[in-house]
Every structure is written in structure tokens, then in C-alpha cells.
Amino acid sequence: MSAVPATPHLLPANTSPGALRREDDALLRGAGRYVQDVHLPGALQLMFVRSEQAHATLLRVDCAAARAASGVVAVFTAADFGPVFMPAINPLLDVPGDVRFPLLASGELCYVGQPVALVLAHSRSAAQVAAALVVLDTTPLPVALDFAETAATTRVSFQCGTPAAPAAHRARVQLRSPRVAAMAMEPRACCASWDAANAALTVWLGTQTPARAQADIAHALNLTIEKVRVISPDVGGAFGFKASVYPEELLVALAARLVQGSVRWQSSRSDDFVSGMHGRGSRMQGELALDEAGHFVSLQARLHFTHGAWLPYSAVVPLRNAARILPGPYALRNLDIPGHASRSNLAPVNIYRGAGRPEAALLMETLVEQAARQSGIDAVELRRRNLVPAASMPWRSGTGETLDSGDYAQLLDRACARFGYATERARQAQREAAGELVGIGLALYVEPCGQGFEVARVSMQPDGQVSLASGAPAQGQGHATTFAQIAARELGCAESAVAVLLGDTALCPPGVGALASRSTAIGGSAIVQACRELRSRVQAGEALPVTVEARFTAAEAWAAGCVIVRLRIDAQTGAPHIERVVWADDAGHIINPTLAKGQLLGGAAQGLGQALMEALVHDDTGQLLTGSLMDYAVPRAHDMPAIEFESIVTLSPNNLLGAKGVGEAGCIGVPAAIMNAARDALRHYGEPELQLPLTAEQLWRVLRMKSQA
Amino acid sequence: MTVSLQLQVNERDVQLSVPAETLLVDLLRDQLGLTGTHTGCDTAQCGPCTVLVGGRAVKSCNRLALQCAGQAVRTIEGLAPDGGRWHILQELFSRHHALQCGYCTPGFVMRALAMVDEDVAAEPAAVRRSLSGNLCRCTGYEGIVNAVCEGLRILRGAAAQAPK
Numbered sequence: 001m002s003a004v005p006a007t008p009h010l011l012p013a014n015t016s017p018g019a020l021r022r023e024d025d026a027l028l029r030g031a032g033r034y035v036q037d038v039h040l041p042g043a044l045q046l047m048f049v050r051s052e053q054a055h056a057t058l059l060r061v062d063c064a065a066a067r068a069a070s071g072v073v074a075v076f077t078a079a080d081f082g083p084v085f086m087p088a089i090n091p092l093l094d095v096p097g098d099v100r101f102p103l104l105a106s107g108e109l110c111y112v113g114q115p116v117a118l119v120l121a122h123s124r125s126a127a128q129v130a131a132a133l134v135v136l137d138t139t140p141l142p143v144a145l146d147f148a149e150t151a152a153t154t155r156v157s158f159q160c161g162t163p164a165a166p167a168a169h170r171a172r173v174q175l176r177s178p179r180v181a182a183m184a185m186e187p188r189a190c191c192a193s194w195d196a197a198n199a200a201l202t203v204w205l206g207t208q209t210p211a212r213a214q215a216d217i218a219h220a221l222n223l224t225i226e227k228v229r230v231i232s233p234d235v236g237g238a239f240g241f242k243a244s245v246y247p248e249e250l251l252v253a254l255a256a257r258l259v260q261g262s263v264r265w266q267s268s269r270s271d272d273f274v275s276g277m278h279g280r281g282s283r284m285q286g287e288l289a290l291d292e293a294g295h296f297v298s299l300q301a302r303l304h305f306t307h308g309a310w311l312p313y314s315a316v317v318p319l320r321n322a323a324r325i326l327p328g329p330y331a332l333r334n335l336d337i338p339g340h341a342s343r344s345n346l347a348p349v350n351i352y353r354g355a356g357r358p359e360a361a362l363l364m365e366t367l368v369e370q371a372a373r374q375s376g377i378d379a380v381e382l383r384r385r386n387l388v389p390a391a392s393m394p395w396r397s398g399t400g401e402t403l404d405s406g407d408y409a410q411l412l413d414r415a416c417a418r419f420g421y422a423t424e425r426a427r428q429a430q431r432e433a434a435g436e437l438v439g440i441g442l443a444l445y446v447e448p449c450g451q452g453f454e455v456a457r458v459s460m461q462p463d464g465q466v467s468l469a470s471g472a473p474a475q476g477q478g479h480a481t482t483f484a485q486i487a488a489r490e491l492g493c494a495e496s497a498v499a500v501l502l503g504d505t506a507l508c509p510p511g512v513g514a515l516a517s518r519s520t521a522i523g524g525s526a527i528v529q530a531c532r533e534l535r536s537r538v539q540a541g542e543a544l545p546v547t548v549e550a551r552f553t554a555a556e557a558w559a560a561g562c563v564i565v566r567l568r569i570d571a572q573t574g575a576p577h578i579e580r581v582v583w584a585d586d587a588g589h590i591i592n593p594t595l596a597k598g599q600l601l602g603g604a605a606q607g608l609g610q611a612l613m614e615a616l617v618h619d620d621t622g623q624l625l626t627g628s629l630m631d632y633a634v635p636r637a638h639d640m641p642a643i644e645f646e647s648i649v650t651l652s653p654n655n656l657l658g659a660k661g662v663g664e665a666g667c668i669g670v671p672a673a674i675m676n677a678a679r680d681a682l683r684h685y686g687e688p689e690l691q692l693p694l695t696a697e698q699l700w701r702v703l704r705m706k707s708q709a
Numbered sequence: 710m711t712v713s714l715q716l717q718v719n720e721r722d723v724q725l726s727v728p729a730e731t732l733l734v735d736l737l738r739d740q741l742g743l744t745g746t747h748t749g750c751d752t753a754q755c756g757p758c759t760v761l762v763g764g765r766a767v768k769s770c771n772r773l774a775l776q777c778a779g780q781a782v783r784t785i786e787g788l789a790p791d792g793g794r795w796h797i798l799q800e801l802f803s804r805h806h807a808l809q810c811g812y813c814t815p816g817f818v819m820r821a822l823a824m825v826d827e828d829v830a831a832e833p834a835a836v837r838r839s840l841s842g843n844l845c846r847c848t849g850y851e852g853i854v855n856a857v858c859e860g861l862r863i864l865r866g867a868a869a870q871a872p873k
Contacts, residue, residue, distance in 0.1 A: 018795075024803040027811030028795065030745015030785035034812065037744040185749045185757060185812040185846050236747070236812030237846050269750035476810030476847045598806050601849030629754035629844075637837040637850040666849075 054622025071126030101310035113275030161334035167289030186236020209513030244313035279352020303339030321356030441676025449661030450518025471511015472523035490531035517661020557652035574700025588660035603666020719787030756843030785815035807852035
């Protein structure tokens, strides 16, 4: 096997024996090729000048001193590019009015971090010095923080049955899901190289959606798609943060053409915190009504999401997801779920691992357990009485969603059996009698996993070697390994005979991308379909080489799971300690159990982070206070508890693998279970309105308030 | 102001003239083309820049190249030189699925290598605490901790025999 692949993303089989994944060899040797590692001789370094005010009139941008600085080649403002706007958004919800947003600020500064000008220089340090010399002439304007704006950019509404039906018990909660940062280990980076002879552009960009990025860049430059090549090489994590184009990336492309050369840009961690797309950011109210027998009578909720200063491509997805899946695994027929998203003078908000599903699970499951405490019915028993039965699948929810498959009772039973629920409750009672603060919390969640199409191209050579190209790229998931595994199984060949190509629009078929936990189910099914056609054509006598391109379109597959957490709160400090986590997950047919488990663990870590320590905090003027890792906490190795896994398999009828998604489950189930465990631990403290993140400070204040009362 | 610098990188003598403010990470990446060492923050918090200097783990984003004059620096590229057979830590990281996107991985491997000679027990709780200077956002750490625990045991057991 040759050591150096012809193109960076043609991944042959393992070059090191014993490698778990074919991706591992290069990455472990330090031979991974992330965007910053791409060698681009003669490339100019690009640095942005950004707004330092959350809202202001922009009167003038004075670039004279910057242009005169040493090593500077050019300084560009909005005037140099003409009117160019961020691309139209995914119209999953109606967004009336003109919401176009300029790439560089023109006339108005709308959030701290907004790009205003760009500097091109021969070195990063020269660009940095020059950027600091650009002067903005501004007049401050009032700052709208999240949720302050009364106008709705977009709305969602689900109504069904009689939401105001009479009930014996009503549980009401108000919950906030603060903005968080995806915090991929690799900050954003982008390079572009303009080929004057062919009037064509090559862009290196770590992206979850290369085909869409290609289209967005082509549109911004007024080029046909064939003139733009996007290469997504190794990507150091994404989690939704790299799913939609940024103004910076379109500007890198425009700048490369303007200077007729190569340009490279690297964000910094600070820039990513301040101006990168944030995740979550919602305020939710809910009311769950039950009858005397513990049957859910109705669910009413009000969802308010922030989208920040402008709308990234997937901006309306979190609101829509939260609303449409809110009833979860429960047979609820009376619903009233209005929601809206509004603007603010803060960074834009887009999808982040879970994308609205965590918010739904948090709200519904907190309501369920509060209802349990209010009604005196055990929280597990209350759920059992209200689950959609397995025999009723596919289930059409009150919000019009079709849940394709699932056995929620089995998930609940399996998780409880592994946890030893009755024994754990008895032990909890003993420990509480001895003065400890111990809580047990569950989250039973559903998880729709992507729909739409994906494309695979498979070729077999006369020597039996197979190459496979997919429209779904990877940012750590191990797709090349999984896809090779799927192809080898279909074709009846060795995995070592299958080379996989991802992330290059010139060499891969156009697809949707790696988001919504869809790559295995939909991307994998496209591979199955292509391989089946290839095999039948070869068996029918067609001469090699043969190439097949297959497009597979799927309706949504719904994963589900049950997380149970036992949590202790230190009575002196309020510090929460997760003592035990049991997790039963149903991701349908699992192709590679080790990689699937890796996804569950990674999602759980981000879920735990959101539950216990992560929050982006702004001051009243719209300045980000948690702008570095000094202030923004993310889980470290010692923060992670052991997790006991159980696996249930209910096959999805909606794709050729019976597969469902697994990547986002941890972000969906874990925070909700931790919230419930904390509320359970403090249930004698007057049902305190705990909010994420569940910091020691918050819990300590609850303890102090009660002890002072 | 440029300075003349002499040091050893992955057992090769290196002599360079660099601006005085050059960080070690930038010397490694930009001057020597050793791009396996990565930056992930601007506050020396996250760890993918971890290399060995004089056998000890150092965050190369937080060290001037100048400070390493005359010292031996070891990066991830030095573990299995010339595309050769994996170092045992690399093998363990793969086997335990201790990497997904790979961005933090060189930092963790170098941190683990330094840990062999530190007073850190080869068991999860101690290893987790010792890894507090290295962040991973993909794996949830379980594979990393398992790989490092096993690596410490093997390398300490082999310490009396073959060199690392």
C-alpha cells in the first residue's frame, strides 16, 4: 500500500496494522491535514477588523493608516465588494420581510465581532498590526439583548385537540437554555486560491456541507458552480458550528479573486467565541396537565428562541425542532405549542449538536418529573402510563410528525433494570434520612435524524479495487471507515480493497452533508444502493471498470433513548457530583459499535458541559464576558463520570440499513436527566426553579435560601 | 529583532534565525513544517500544542522558541519517524478509540509520554487529573484515559529495557 495518497482525502485501508479506523494513521502521526496545514505558497494573510460595539451607526471606516502600514497589500471594506449578502436560509419556517445581511458592515454595526473590514498582508503579524490601525467612526445605538426584541422574525405553531381540557394536576415550568459555544478544538480557518487563467476558485474550508458551501461561494462571486472547488480536508470537530457558511469565508473567496491570488484566514479561539455561531439560546414555558389516574391530558408551551443579529442557513431549525418533537415519546393529543425566534444585537445562533431537540427534551422531561412529584405518582410509572406503545408505530404525533419506529417502554424498562431503580430509590431514601442530598432523574427522549437525500458513487476496477465517493464529509466521525465497511459488506470484498473519498466537490458527488445525525442512515443507504446496482451489473456480465452513482432519499428515522442519572449535591458547597449514569439508547441498526459508542460518549460530554458548566454570558452592552477558556468552562477528563450503556435496536423502515442517528443523543438526553436529578435532590426546597448550567453557586444559593427561611 | 537559535527537534540539530517573539509552536509549524502540533486557543488552556522539551510536557503556544535554545524538543512527528511502525502510545490510542477528529490527539499523546516519568499512578482517577491541561471535545475522554493507563503500565514496565 503506498504511503502517500494521491489526493489528501483518498483514504485507502489501514497503513498501520491494528488500526481501529483508517483515519487513525495520519492523525496519530501528526500528518493530518487541517486547513491551517494546507501549503499555499505566496498566500496573503487575511485578518478582519471587527465591530467592538453591539449596536451603532457606522459613519466612516478610516483605512488610511492601515493601508500605509508595513507589509500590507490591501485593506477592503464593504464598498470594495459592492452589495453582497449572506445566502438565503433554509426555508423550513416562513421568514417574512427582507432579512438579508451584508458580509461586511455597511452603515450599521449589529453585534460585537461583526466583520467591518479586512486586511491582506504578507504576514499574520503585519495583518494584525494593520487591523488595529483601522478606525471606525460610530454613533452608539440602543442594544437589544436576547429576548428583548418584541418582533418575531419567524413563528411556529402546533395546535391539536382541546389544550385547555380540565385536569386534576398541572405542572408548570419556566426554563432557560443559555447560549453555548460548540467549541470545536479547531477554530475556523479558510484558504482560497484564484486561478486567473481559468477564472476559477479553489477553497479549502472545514465544512460539514461542502456542496452547499460551493453553491454559496459561487453565488457570492457570481460564478457557475463548476468554477468553484471546495475541499474540506481533515476537520478538527464541527458539531454544527461549521455547517453553514460564515461571512468571513465568503470574504476570503472574494478577496482571493480581487487580488488575483491566494488568501488564507485563521480564526482565533477568541474570535470564535465572540463572532462564531452560537448554539442554544432559548426561554421556554410549559404546562403539563394530568388527570387523577396520571394520564397526560394536555401540553401547552411557549418557546422563544434567539437567532442573534442575522440568520445563518439553518437558523430556524432549532425552534422548529423543539416545537415539533416536544411531546416526545408520549401519546399527547391536546397540544398548544406556539413559538417564535427574535433578533438581538449579539452573535448569530445556528444549529449546535441537538439543534432544538435538547431544548424539547429538557422542557418535556422536567415537566413530567415535576408532574410526578405534584401528583404523588412515581416518575417512571407516570411515564409508563403515557408512552406511545410499540404496537402503535409508526405514530403520527399531535404535531403532525411521523415517528417511524421505536419501543419506548422497552427503553424505559431496560434502563430501569440496569439502574436497579427500586433499589436505587430505597438507597436514596436511606441517604437522605442520613442528611445527604441525593437525586435521581430520568430523561426519555426521541430524536429525529435527518431526512432528504445523499449521493454515493462507487467504482470497481478490473483488479477488484473499489473506490467510493460520498457527498457526506467527516469531522471526526470516522465516516471513511464506516462507509468502507458498508461497501465491503455489500460487495462481498475486503475492506482493504475499498478506498474512500470525501469532502472534495471536484471528486465527490454533491450531497447534503454531515449534520442532523444522517450520514450513516442516509449516506450509508446511498452506498448500499450504489453497491447493489454495481454488483448486479457486474454479475450480469458488464465489463470492468464500472461506476455507479446512486441517490438515496429518506424520510426521517427516529432514534430514542432513556438516561438515568444519580446525583449528589454537597450540602456545604452546593457542588453537584454525578455518581452514576445509565443510558439505554436505540439507534436502530448499528454498523460500527465502537464508533457509535464514541459518538454517544462525545455527545454526553457536551451534554454534561451544558448541564453543569457551559454558558456564554454577555453584559448589558452586548459585550461577551466569557470570551476565552479562562471564563468559559468545558468538561475536562476528570469531569466525566462512567456511563453504563444498554443498547436496544428497533430498525428504521425508512432507509436501507435500518439505521438511525446516534451523534446528538448525548446532548439531548443527558442534560435533561441531570436537571431532573438536581430537582429531585432539592425537591424539599420548595421545587426551586433550577436553570442550566447547574453550577455549585446556583445550588448553594438554593440551599442557603431555605436554611435562612 | 531576529535572534539566532540552535536547538534539537526530534533528534535533529536545527539552526535558525527567527524574530525574537516567535513562539515555539510557530517555529515548529511554520519554520520546520511540523504541522502535527496544533493551536486551539489563545490562553494556553486547551493543550493540542503540547510537545516535550527536555522530556517534560510543555504548551508550545506559551513558550518562546528562544526559551528552548540548546534544548531537545520532541513532537508527535518524532514518535514514529519516516512513516515507520507506530509507537505503542499511537497503537493504544487507536485501539481504544481515543481519537475522532484528531486535532487534540498529538497533544494528548505527548502529554502521556511525559507522564511516564511523572509521579502519576497508572489508574483512571490519577490520569484524569493529570490530563486537566488537555481538552478534547469529541471523545468524552474515556478512550484517552484507557489508552494512557495502559500506555503508562507498558512503558514503565519496559523502562528498564528498551529506550522509549
